[in-house]
Every structure is written in structure tokens, then in C-alpha cells.
Amino acid sequence: MPTLTEINLADTQLKQFPDGLLTAIERLSVNLSGNQIVKIPDSAFQLSTILTDAFDLSRNPLSRATLMQIKAYCQRTGEDFGADAPAALRDRIKALYPTFSEARSNRFFFELPGDLDAAEPAIEALEQEYEQMRTDLQEWAIDTPEHHPVQDEPLDLQTRAQDQLNRQAFKQLLEQAWRRETAPDDDNLSGRSHILTFNQPIIGELPHVNARLEHVTVIDLEGAGTTTGVNGLLKCVPKLQQLILSKFRLGDIPTQAFNLPELNTLILIDSQIVLTPASNSALSGLQHLQYLDLSGNPLGRTPDVRHVSLLESLYLQETGINQIPEGMFSLRELRVVDLSDNLIEDMPAALFELRGPLESTCDLSGNPWSARSLNHLRQYYLQTGNDLNVEAVHQDAAGNPVQRPVTPEPMEQ
Structure with a gap:
């Protein structure tokens, strides 16, 4: 046969x-x-x-x-x-x-x-884990804060009632995620991974989940500037690959993010993050990270990416940084950079040491570049045709238009 x-x-x-x-x-x-x-x-x-x-x-x-x-x-x-x-x-x-x-x-x-x-003891343990998780989540859902986490003002009854509704919705979502009923992560090669996405604001901390959601590989949450902590949630997703948070109030990068060995995407936007020496050092240790976006945060210090060797995309728009991230030009895989609307004056000659070409979507506009830096950016434009969205490179120091040399086409044999 x-x-x-x-x-x-x-x-x-x-x-x-x-x-x-x-x-x-x-x-x-x-x-x-x-x-x-x-x-x-x-x-x-x-x-x-x-x-x-x-x-x-x-x-x-x-x-x-x-x-x-x-x-x-x-x-x-x-x-x-x-x-x-x-x-x-x-x-x-x-x-x-x-x-x-x-x-x-x-x-x-x-x-x-x-x-x-x-097998039977393992199933029994899962049954107990699920019931305990439901109990813990219900306690969290009804325990709404009495005061605003930032302004420390009393919350009115309507605000607390809405927060309880949002918490109940998040509780149900986590239960669905545990049961593997949320949307699949189609980008994951295993074919059995799931996404946790939620866009309703939570006041205070997200729940501490005493369960293991090893099948959740993507968390994508949007807040309204009132969510203050996620470490308790991150402990239950040891195989998380993408963490996407926007409009939270975190203060710093969640420490549990540094304990996720498979994390390749870290997006923390508009979340009031201020880097400390400890978090900046830990950030440099995320060796599997491919995508980093900390845009819209008052970082206070420039991220160190020397050891983030697999980094392909780096977004630090409107973060108040005043220098190029250390080690950025040594990254072999780097293709997209957005450092726009910051306070950077110096562009070192290391720009020409990049291991590969930057994509046209890169953006270095909105920075007070020095004359020397503009000259470096202008030379990069002349060599590559990529202006990195800095309009000033199209003119020389005297204000005259800059023309890229035309590469002659090879003659036909």
C-alpha cells in the first residue's frame, strides 16, 4: 500500500x-x-x-x-x-x-x-487552582479603592461602581484565559497560545493571580492613567512573549517583566515610567528582546541597550532623553529607530558604524541637533538616501540645497 x-x-x-x-x-x-x-x-x-x-x-x-x-x-x-x-x-x-x-x-x-x-492528581490540582483563582479574583473585583491612586481624593459611588464593573469584566477575561478561550496568538508557532487583551480602565493594581497561565503569550492592556501595578498578574504568565501596556501609571518598568525569559516585545507607552539605575541595568539584560517602545514616558535617563543584541525596533519618542542610547550603534539587527521629539544634541560618528541599513520609517526629528551632528546626519543621508525624517539634512550649513550624487546605471552590453 x-x-x-x-x-x-x-x-x-x-x-x-x-x-x-x-x-x-x-x-x-x-x-x-x-x-x-x-x-x-x-x-x-x-x-x-x-x-x-x-x-x-x-x-x-x-x-x-x-x-x-x-x-x-x-x-x-x-x-x-x-x-x-x-x-x-x-x-x-x-x-x-x-x-x-x-x-x-x-x-x-x-x-x-x-x-x-x-494524571488524576494533576487534574485535581487544576480543579483546585481554578476554583481558588475564581475566589481570589472575586475578592479583588469587589475590593474597589476608596481613593484615587494618584490624586488621593475620595472616589464617588458612581466611579467605584464603574470600576467594580470593569474589574468583574477583567475577572471574567482571566477565567476565560485560564480555560484557553481567549483569542489565539496566531504569530506563535506552537499553535496553542492565547492573547489577553483588555481596554477598560482599572483603578489601582491588577490582581495577583495564583495560577499558571503558561499558554498566554501576549498581554495587551490599555488603561486611563489609574492602573498602578501589574507584577501580580505577570507572575502567572511565565511564557509571555509580548507585553503591551498603554496609559498606565507604573512609575518604573514592572520588575516581573525582567523575569520573563521568552519576552521579545516590551511596549510600555504613556505610563509615567521613570528609569532607575536598577531598572536601566535590568533592561539591558533582556537579551531576547526584539521590540522596545517606551514612548511618552518621562524616563529621566537614557536606556542602555548595549546587551540587547537581538533588538530590531527601538521607540523612545517624547521621553525627554538627551543622548543617544548607549550601545545602539553596535546592534546588528537594529532596523527601526524613533528618537523624535527629545532633547538630543549630539549624534556621534558611530552612526556610520551601523551593521545594517535603517528603514525609511526611522524618525530623529524634533531634536536640537548641533551643527556637527547635522553634518553627520547629512553625510548619512548622502550615503544612504535616508534622511531619518530630519528635514535640515536637505540643506548644507549655508542653507543651500543638498543633492545626492546620482549613481550611473550600468551600460548595456
């Missing part, structure tokens, strides 16, 4: 796994469901997932030993031969995750850490 891409042997009273199917031939589907198969040959567990993904062994009385093998294989590869989990445990998984299909519930069971005996 080497040429067959789809094989259907469902409900055919097979008692043994057909050895002829354990080959290196890649097939779209091999349906062996609804039979009397008890054992899968050991050699099946040596096959690539490209091959085993096609199998459907549901509705077969697979032995405990075989289920153990499938569980170990699934934890190693993510594939489960389409086998069924024990019905009682699968039903408990579906109760926790109502949107899961039967196949997804089976897969979840086999992916649980440990052997078969460890």
Missing part, C-alpha cells in the same frame, strides 16, 4: 495493529478507530510525528501498558495516535475546558506530566 495516502479500516473488528502501516510512508490519515486493538507495536513509538499524526486509534480497548507508552510519546512529541483517555478523566478535563473537543481533551490528558497514575 505504498501509494495510498488515506487508509480507512475503522469498525472492521481488527484485533492487531497492521504491521504494514509502520513504514516511513507519509499518509494523510490512517483510521483504525472502533476496533479491538489492545496493543501498538513498540516500533510505532520510534516513528516521526510526521507519520504518527495520521493515526486515529480512538474507540479501541488499548491496554494500560499501551496507554503508558502513548503518554510518554505524547509528552515527548505532542502526538497521541488519536487514542482515547480514560472516559472519567476526560470528562473532568472537558468540565474544566468546555470549549475543548473530545480529541483535544484526549490530547490534553496525554500531555499531562507524569505517568497514568499522576
Whole structure:
């Protein structure tokens, strides 16, 4: 059967796994469901997932030993031969995750850490975690602040009532996120990651969540200048890759952001961030960061990006900085820079040491560049054709128009 891409042997009273199917031939589907198969040959567990993904062994009385093998294989590869989990445990998984299909519930069971005996305690722990999280979130939702976190003025009843409604909505969102019901993160290659997005203002701190939402890879929240803390929330998302916050009142970069090893995007806009020596040093240690945006914050000191070696995009618009970020010109991957509307006067000659070309969307306008710096920017424009959105480079020091040399086209042979 080497040429067959789809094989259907469902409900055919097979008692043994057909050895002829354990080959290196890649097939779209091999349906062996609804039979009397008890054992899968050991050699099946040596096959690539490209091959085993096609199998459907549901509705077969697979032995405990075989289920153990499938569980170990699934934890190693993510594939489960389409086998069924024990019905009682699968039903408990579906109760926790109502949107899961039967196949997804089976897969979840086999992916649980440990052997078969460890599965039920793991499910019980999840049940307890979810109930405790709901209890904690309900307490947070009704505990609305009595005073404004910034102005320290008493909040009227209408404001507190609205804040409680917003907190209840955020509570429900977190519960949905735990149940894996929020929007998927389509940019994540795992295919099982989710996004947490919310645009209603919360007064005070976001909740401290004593649960692990390892499947949440993106958090995108917008406030109204009244949300003062996010560390308690960030502790529950250890695999977060993108943190996007705007219009918060954070005071500094959340310390928990530095404990997210997979973080590649950090966007904290208009959130009253003032860098300290400690946070600036920690920021330089985010070695996997590719995108950094701290625009609209009174940073107080210029970010140090010397060791953020994978950084591709850097946005520091309207941050009050007065110098180029240290190490910026040594970043091999840097392509987009926005330092507009700041107080920078000096553009060093290191501009010409950039490892790659900057994109035309870069913006260095709105800075009081010195005559020497304008000359450097002008030379960069003449060499690359990129004016970095600084209009003054189109004229020389005497106000005469600057013309880029025209590169002659090669003559036809």
C-alpha cells in the first residue's frame, strides 16, 4: 500500500495493529478507530510525528501498558495516535475546558506530566487552582479603592461602581484565559497560545493571580492613567512573549517583566515610567528582546541597550532623553529607530558604524541637533538616501540645497 495516502479500516473488528502501516510512508490519515486493538507495536513509538499524526486509534480497548507508552510519546512529541483517555478523566478535563473537543481533551490528558497514575492528581490540582483563582479574583473585583491612586481624593459611588464593573469584566477575561478561550496568538508557532487583551480602565493594581497561565503569550492592556501595578498578574504568565501596556501609571518598568525569559516585545507607552539605575541595568539584560517602545514616558535617563543584541525596533519618542542610547550603534539587527521629539544634541560618528541599513520609517526629528551632528546626519543621508525624517539634512550649513550624487546605471552590453 505504498501509494495510498488515506487508509480507512475503522469498525472492521481488527484485533492487531497492521504491521504494514509502520513504514516511513507519509499518509494523510490512517483510521483504525472502533476496533479491538489492545496493543501498538513498540516500533510505532520510534516513528516521526510526521507519520504518527495520521493515526486515529480512538474507540479501541488499548491496554494500560499501551496507554503508558502513548503518554510518554505524547509528552515527548505532542502526538497521541488519536487514542482515547480514560472516559472519567476526560470528562473532568472537558468540565474544566468546555470549549475543548473530545480529541483535544484526549490530547490534553496525554500531555499531562507524569505517568497514568499522576494524571488524576494533576487534574485535581487544576480543579483546585481554578476554583481558588475564581475566589481570589472575586475578592479583588469587589475590593474597589476608596481613593484615587494618584490624586488621593475620595472616589464617588458612581466611579467605584464603574470600576467594580470593569474589574468583574477583567475577572471574567482571566477565567476565560485560564480555560484557553481567549483569542489565539496566531504569530506563535506552537499553535496553542492565547492573547489577553483588555481596554477598560482599572483603578489601582491588577490582581495577583495564583495560577499558571503558561499558554498566554501576549498581554495587551490599555488603561486611563489609574492602573498602578501589574507584577501580580505577570507572575502567572511565565511564557509571555509580548507585553503591551498603554496609559498606565507604573512609575518604573514592572520588575516581573525582567523575569520573563521568552519576552521579545516590551511596549510600555504613556505610563509615567521613570528609569532607575536598577531598572536601566535590568533592561539591558533582556537579551531576547526584539521590540522596545517606551514612548511618552518621562524616563529621566537614557536606556542602555548595549546587551540587547537581538533588538530590531527601538521607540523612545517624547521621553525627554538627551543622548543617544548607549550601545545602539553596535546592534546588528537594529532596523527601526524613533528618537523624535527629545532633547538630543549630539549624534556621534558611530552612526556610520551601523551593521545594517535603517528603514525609511526611522524618525530623529524634533531634536536640537548641533551643527556637527547635522553634518553627520547629512553625510548619512548622502550615503544612504535616508534622511531619518530630519528635514535640515536637505540643506548644507549655508542653507543651500543638498543633492545626492546620482549613481550611473550600468551600460548595456
